[in-house]
Amino acid sequence: MVGLYTPLLILQAICLYHAYRNRADQYWYWLIVLVPGIGCAFYLAHNFYNRNNIQRLQQGLNEVVNSNYRIEQLEKQVQFVDNVANKTLLADAYVAVGRLPEAIALYKDCLSGAFMADDPALRMKLMEAYYLHKAFDEVLALGRLLESEKTFKNSQARIAYAWSHHYTGQSEAAGVIFADLNRSFTNYDHRLAYCHFLRETGQREKLQELVRELMTEILQMSPQERRHHRSLSGNIRAFAKTTQNQDSGK
Template structure:
């Protein structure tokens, strides 16, 4: 049992170090000094009184990802508030339990929150993961006029779903909106593939060239995160 706890703690510390761009030597300290390295890292780089509760929660989630769901279910049983139900739905979504996530998102929408952008966009994410593109389109149409919809991942999902539903022109209009430099790297790669499929290879080439160029100016964490995307862009442009 202790072995798995130490592995989980190392995973948290390495994740925290990468996320916060800590010097690379911390990763070696955490990895090679095991528990001692983790303790040193937490004391010197992470821990303070305000962070204590957050750290405990994140480590617990790594060790037992369903505990958070059980806790949120108890909160909802105690108080069936809108926010408690949305929190539970979010937890199900994070845990890839899309059916339960959708169920609770729908219940949250009942009543006075029919146009809640946050809930609907998360429902669209769940439906997208389930490849239920018809519902992605249906819910997307409810929030297209919302100011947060434009140039967002939600609009991208809406555009992808429109393509799957055969609405190619409308799909392109929405996918094009996320073609923004130094952002949406994975989404823009998919958009480039879409353009190739509809025989707009020159437009696709421009996006791929931009991705490759931007890849040369990324921070080290982003280079690690999007290395496969840039590599794929390079392969695609050679094939054009």
């Protein structure tokens, strides 16, 4: 019975949230709450008659249900075999759904053991969780321990390290790190983050130069490379267009 009710409760919550956001009539709330199965069906039919909209809603519902199911399975796995590998997988899943305090606690627990205390990969995972949790001082403390690690040099965690310098009033140090990450034909995530940093700190000429470089590199990519970087190149194009519009508006 619990397995039957859980998706229905999630669907009910989604419908109520949508009704609230879109200021639906009061009778929809009563219908969804009092007869959730029929009420949700009528509400969805009324508001999501378009097939694409229904598919998007179904995809969102599946993601919620599947992520919860996966976390439950990983939690059971940790209870059954309490080791670093299982706890790391669970912590990663917690980060993915925004349960950052729980993820941080698990990563720290993994690093407390004698064999994994200095593990760079775990430290970088903890860094990124701290960054998402806006614990910038903690990010900086871990980053200083990793500065000599080769795997840290071009990692995603180093983006968090650079931003944490900026958000703690050390923008000059952040700029040095971002500049070091700015390597042609690679590090596209890092360089897009650098673009955002340059815009945020008002370095217009450097920003324009970097955007031109990135757009030139995208045009020079092979079809296979473009497919591989499709999402990122789309973000770079969108950023370039926004920057161009801002410049033309001045």
